[in-house]
Amino acid sequence: NNPIYLRAIEALRQSFLAIWAQTDEIQLSVTETELRWSDVPVLVEATKSTDSLPWLFFKDGIREVVVQRGFEESEVVGLLDIVQRSRNAAPEQDDLLTMLWEKDFLNLRYRFVDLTVESTAPLDTSLPAESRPAEATPQALEEAPPEMARPGVVSLDDFDSTLYFLDENELQYLTDAVRAEYASDLRRNVVAILFDVFEQQTDDKVRDEICAIVDNLMLHLLSAAQLSTVALLIREALATAERGREITPAHARALRAIPDRLSAPEALAQLLQALDEAAELPPQQELSELFEQLRPSALAVVFVWLGKLQNAALRPMLEAAAARLASAHTNDLVKLIGDPNPVVSHEAIRRAGDLKTAAAVPPLLRIMTEDDAAARLAAVTSLTEIGSPSALQVIERAVEDAERDVRLAAIRALTARKYRPVLPRIEAVVKGKALREANLTEKMAVFELYGALCGDAGVPQLDDILNGKGFLGRREDPELRACAAMALGKIGSRIATDSLRKATTEKEVLVRNAVSRALRSGS
Secondary structure, three states: OOHHHHHHHHHHHHHHHHHHOOOOEEEEEEOOOEEEEOOEEEEEOOOOOOOOHHHHHHOOOEEEEEEEOOHHHHOHHHHHHHHHHHHHOOOOOOOHHHHHHHHOOOOEEEEEOOHHHHOOOOOOOOOOHHHOOOOOOHHHHHHOOOOOOOOOOOOHHHOOOOOOOOOHHHHHHHHHHHHHHHHOOHHHHHHHHHHHHHHHOOOHHHHHHHHHHHHHHHHHHHHOOOHHHHHHHHHHHHHHHHHOOOOOHHHHHHHHOHHHHHHOHHHHHHHHHHHHHOOOOOOHHHHHHHHOOOOHHHHHHHHHHHOOOOOOOOHHHHHHHHHHHHHHOHHHHHHHHHOOOHHHHHHHHHHHHHOOOHHHHHHHHHHOOOOOHHHHHHHHHHHHHHOOHHHHHHHHHHHHOOOHHHHHHHHHHHHHHOOHHHHHHHHHHHHOOHHHHOOHHHHHHHHHHHHHHHHHHHHHHHHHHHHOOOHHHOOOOHHHHHHHHHHHHHHOOHHHHHHHHOOOOOOOHHHHHHHHHHHHHHO
16 A cells, blocks of 8 residues: 555556557567567666566576556556565575466466577587588478478377277267366365365374464455355364364364354455445355354344345345344344344344244343334334243333334234233323323224223223213213223123113214224124
8 A cells, every 4th residue: 555656556557558559569578688679678687686677587488578458457566576576586486487377467478488498409519510411491391292201290190090099988088087177176175185184184283384274265265255165164174173183172272263254243244245246146055055154243244234235136145144143042142132233233133023032031121221212112023022921021111101103012012912910001091191192093002902901890981981071061082982982892791882882872973983883893
């Protein structure tokens, strides 16, 4: 990120533009002290040292370099890196030619000569010039009869009829074997070899080195999107930690810690972001194998990304991973209910309910005391799914919650469960003034719960609301009276029916219709 370096690279790229306006490639010949273009020196170095660019190429056999359009965009930095490494390389390390071959440039070509052949003198230099055989010209070779073969050239016709010529089946076998060799994944072989060496070699230094190599290799495989190989590496590491011969506790811990690198928040977040933005996902099997290796520490990151994924194809696999981790590690799931990130907390609350995790009730009770209404509503929904006695006790308190949606969810949950311990609390709500100001939906829910629990003991209260008159003959609000009628129909006893019949001639249409429905439901 050095600004001077970045400006220099940008200036280098810009300088190519003028050249590409005239030609599509630059062909440079290399001598010991010069780089020449069209036989004109364009770089001259007086000394032969590692600081001399011509000598750096020449000493390793490179005699020509061809740079093509597009080289400056993605490959110029790679060439500069190779030049620097070659200058600092020790004698036993790779030479410049090997580094260029490994880099496999697309827009850079080079021609080299074998130094051993170049420095070898011709065999006939000891003969007098007049006794040396005349050099065969192309014209002479063309005019020569067929039986005069060019020296050093072997004709396939000489072997076509021999006993050792390969038949069609053998050629096909070799072709298939070569194709299979090139198609095989060498990375998986490398992983297998590393763990084989680890198991066979009991020396601590060897195993320390392999642990370090495996740790770095996993990061490289992740960056190269070799997800199936990463999954294989993690499985082999865990298996080796269990079956390794004479393995020390330190080495076993190092191997078991390898999956934690994948599940670390930073690494996993980067991986999921790359997958979400990818134009094409790796095969589903590879992603599934990778997600199966995630550890409980990945739950929070997975929950966050479930809420913001854009790639629809990735979501089912991440959902499956979240479900597997949550069901297998409920203790970690319960801890996330109190996470400060609301996205993580809400997802943990929801999944605790789906799994009917009774251990989630205490943290859900704490959620019910917080200011986040959405979290309280999610907690009531989760407690309803859990349905244990302790969960219903927490829901009972939500009947008097400050948020209408939370109250409604709690009331409906208790109605479905016919939770009788809530009767005193709901009776107080029915008698209270706050219910008179609630909307019709909440009034209906409260009276439905009351009617399901109170029995005949609640008929006088309901009859008073439906048929009673207050000061100066005033009656209750029509909505409240209609709800009381529905509650009486829920009770369905004789005295409840008698109370309903008193209101069959009611002038209020809303009340009269409610009474009619209640009588039909009671009968």
